Amino acid sequence: MLTLKLAFKNVTKAGLRTWLNVLILSFAYVLIIWTDGLYDGMSKQVVGDMIDMEIGGGQFWERNYDKFDPFTIDDAYAPIPENLEELVKNNEATPVLFRASVIFPQGRVQSAILKGIDPNQKVLKFPSEYLNTGESDYIPGLIGSRMAKNSGLKNGDIVTVRWQDVNGTFDATDIEIVNVISSYVQTIDNGQIWIPLKSLQEMIGATNVATVIVLHKDIETIPSGSPLWEFKDHNFLLADFYNYLDRKGMGSAIMYGLLMAMALLAIFDTQVLAIFRRRKEMGTMMALGMTRGGVIRLFTLEGTMHGILAIIIGTIYGLPILYFSAVNGIAMPEAVEQVGLSLNSTLYPVYGIGLFLSTSLIMFISVIVVSFLPTRKIARLNPTDALRGKIA
Amino acid sequence: MTNEELIIAQDLSKDYPIGGDFFRALDGINLSVKQGEFSGIIGPSGSGKTTLLNIIGALDTPSDGSVNVLGNKVENMTHTESANLRNNFLGFIFQTYNLLPVYNVYENVEFPLLLQKIEKLQREEMVMQALEWVGLTNKAKSRPSQLSGGESQRVAIARAMVKKPKIVLADEPTANLDADNSHHILKTMVKLNEELNTTFLFSTHDEKVISYLKRKIMLNDGKLVDDILVN
Ligand SMILES: Nc1ncnc2c1ncn2[C@@H]1O[C@H](COP(=O)(O)OP(=O)(O)OP(=O)(O)O)[C@@H](O)[C@H]1O
Ligand SMILES: [Mg+2]
Numbered sequence: 001m002l003t004l005k006l007a008f009k010n011v012t013k014a015g016l017r018t019w020l021n022v023l024i025l026s027f028a029y030v031l032i033i034w035t036d037g038l039y040d041g042m043s044k045q046v047v048g049d050m051i052d053m054e055i056g057g058g059q060f061w062e063r064n065y066d067k068f069d070p071f072t073i074d075d076a077y078a079p080i081p082e083n084l085e086e087l088v089k090n091n092e093a094t095p096v097l098f099r100a101s102v103i104f105p106q107g108r109v110q111s112a113i114l115k116g117i118d119p120n121q122k123v124l125k126f127p128s129e130y131l132n133t134g135e136s137d138y139i140p141g142l143i144g145s146r147m148a149k150n151s152g153l154k155n156g157d158i159v160t161v162r163w164q165d166v167n168g169t170f171d172a173t174d175i176e177i178v179n180v181i182s183s184y185v186q187t188i189d190n191g192q193i194w195i196p197l198k199s200l201q202e203m204i205g206a207t208n209v210a211t212v213i214v215l216h217k218d219i220e221t222i223p224s225g226s227p228l229w230e231f232k233d234h235n236f237l238l239a240d241f242y243n244y245l246d247r248k249g250m251g252s253a254i255m256y257g258l259l260m261a262m263a264l265l266a267i268f269d270t271q272v273l274a275i276f277r278r279r280k281e282m283g284t285m286m287a288l289g290m291t292r293g294g295v296i297r298l299f300t301l302e303g304t305m306h307g308i309l310a311i312i313i314g315t316i317y318g319l320p321i322l323y324f325s326a327v328n329g330i331a332m333p334e335a336v337e338q339v340g341l342s343l344n345s346t347l348y349p350v351y352g353i354g355l356f357l358s359t360s361l362i363m364f365i366s367v368i369v370v371s372f373l374p375t376r377k378i379a380r381l382n383p384t385d386a387l388r389g390k391i392a
Numbered sequence: 393m394t395n396e397e398l399i400i401a402q403d404l405s406k407d408y409p410i411g412g413d414f415f416r417a418l419d420g421i422n423l424s425v426k427q428g429e430f431s432g433i434i435g436p437s438g439s440g441k442t443t444l445l446n447i448i449g450a451l452d453t454p455s456d457g458s459v460n461v462l463g464n465k466v467e468n469m470t471h472t473e474s475a476n477l478r479n480n481f482l483g484f485i486f487q488t489y490n491l492l493p494v495y496n497v498y499e500n501v502e503f504p505l506l507l508q509k510i511e512k513l514q515r516e517e518m519v520m521q522a523l524e525w526v527g528l529t530n531k532a533k534s535r536p537s538q539l540s541g542g543e544s545q546r547v548a549i550a551r552a553m554v555k556k557p558k559i560v561l562a563d564e565p566t567a568n569l570d571a572d573n574s575h576h577i578l579k580t581m582v583k584l585n586e587e588l589n590t591t592f593l594f595s596t597h598d599e600k601v602i603s604y605l606k607r608k609i610m611l612n613d614g615k616l617v618d619d620i621l622v623n
Contacts, residue, residue: 002506013494284490287451288551289479289507291472384446 007301025310028263030318037349052125055237057215060229073100077209094121095210101163105151116200123216130179131196138176139199144189145182165205264370272374286383303371399425403457417443419614430585431607432594440614441595450474483552485562489544491536498532501550522554542573559591578604
């Protein structure tokens with residue numbers, strides 16, 4: 001109790017030394033939470049976008065379809081089963097047909113997957129309505145900005161595509177790029193051209209077939225599948241993304257550790273310095289009747305209090321900042337769109353109580369350890385140094 | 393009760409390791425100090441004065457022989473026991489004042505009382521009284537950095553005296569002070585010695601201090617060479 005009082009007194013009386021320490025610590029604390037929240041927000045947002053634009057409330061896959069094997073694509077089509085047809089009519093599901101193709105943009109050869117989607121579908125937030133172009137000589141095609149970059153295609157370009165129909169016969173036609181969508185979801189963008197479902201069905205010579213059937217994300221009951229159609233839930237459909245996040249997570253853990261190390265180094269530094277600078281002070285305290293254990297406890301507690309103060313101060317000025325950025329989002333610079341995941345230009349960080357608690361706890365424990373370690377050395381300090389009047 | 397022997401050293405020796413060898417800083421000291429004495433250990437630099445005071449203050453242990461302070465054998469005490477002895481019965485005054493820099497004058501003097509877990513009201517009374525002894529009641533709120541050397545040493549005296557210890561050990565308390573301040577401080581200590589019957593043991597080679605001493609314990613090369621009582 002006395003130690004606590006004394007530590008509190010020392011910390012509050014030390015003025016600038018305390019506040020510098022606490023400020024650095026609290027910066028680190030807020031920064032750790034902020035980056036973590038940003039990271040969480042980022043993945044939540046991408047997941048949200050993927051659900052909105054691509055995977056909906058889950059998908060039925062034609063049993064031959066294997067997304068890791070492009071050679072399966074041309075075999076992966078089947079008539080839409082009746083129970084799903086019903087959902088499609090009610091705007092609760094929408095079929096998508098895939099087809100491997102080769103495109104010839106500006107004389108080059110490139111493979112691409114054609115994806116047929118109903119231009120009037122209301123299931124996904126995918127902007128398929130661009131495909132409603134009325135009368136035209138060309139089949140309208142929609143590509144993502146990534147695809148546009150890779151292929152050099154742009155709005156208004158005509159590109160020749162070649163594909164095989166259900167009989168294995170090659171055929172070719174021209175597609176007019178009617179829009180380049182800046183997509184947030186990589187998996188609807190890379191190497192794909194979206195065209196009207198009916199057109200693709202005609203091109204391959206099969207009516208009413210699809211490769212996947214996407215359910216509306218708000219669908220209440222998942223309809224039953226069939227031997228031909230297997231249901232794939234979110235876990236399955238997002239697994240790649242989560243794997244990706246895990247790999248990214250390593251990066252964020254390193255970042256977290258780095259920030260923490262910075263903060264702890266600051267404390268460690270001041271504590272180590274304190275041993276040398278405050279040696280005389282400690283010797284004096286011992287000469288005045290404080291026990292060695294008492295001195296160790298006192299100095300450890302002082303360091304710990306820096307941690308507590310940092311958490312309090314960080315919370316006081318950090319909370320409004322964190323709250324503000326969580327509510328209003330953070331405008332992302334262009335550069336971020338270049339990295340692996342494409343993102344909305346405004347990002348909403350997500351801060352969970354768990355994040356606060358775990359960061360606080362880790363901070364707290366680390367501060368104790370880092371304060372204790374150098375202070376323990378004092379146990380070996382001879383209080384006679386103080387009495388001898390050495391300035392060291 | 394006077395004439396009680398508070399400090400008894402018997403065949404006290406202290407060796408400091410130097411390289412693979414030992415340096416004998418104190419060599420077979422026999423000494424006893426009675427309650428109420430105002431005495432000083434006098435000797436040239438390096439004669440072992442500080443070493444002797446440290447052992448008497450239980451901050452260090454003898455290599456040989458025995459030191460009894462207030463009935464406690466210093467050589468057998470644990471760290472906690474020696475801390476308690478200092479806390480309750482010993483006061484220290486240092487050559488370099490050693491005030492706690494972040495505390496003001498009042499808090500510096502209060503510190504030993506906090507260690508003794510004395511209540512706030514009583515603490516206040518005792519601190520103010522100690523500051524009165526040294527004439528510094530008006531500087532209670534000052535920080536050590538704002539004090540002159542003489543004032544700092546008076547605070548240190550108040551801090552050593554506030555708990556009314558049995559023994560005050562003062563290691564060259566005037567070494568950093570000018571003549572005026574030295575005399576002021578010595579008079580203060582003489583007064584406290586007379587009023588409270590506190591035992592004072594100095595270490596010094598300062599003539600000013602020596603002129604106030606009632607007993608001069610002469611040390612040379614770690615040996616007690618003379619012991620003079622002044623009437
Ligand atoms: N920790 C130590 N290790 C080794 N030798 C030491 C140590 N402390 C003191 N000595 C030696 O012991 C001898 C006595 O030292 P001490 O400090 O007691 O002398 P002193 O009489 O107080 O001197 P001064 O008047 O300069 O303060 C000196 O020769 C000193 O070098
Ligand atoms: Mg000395």
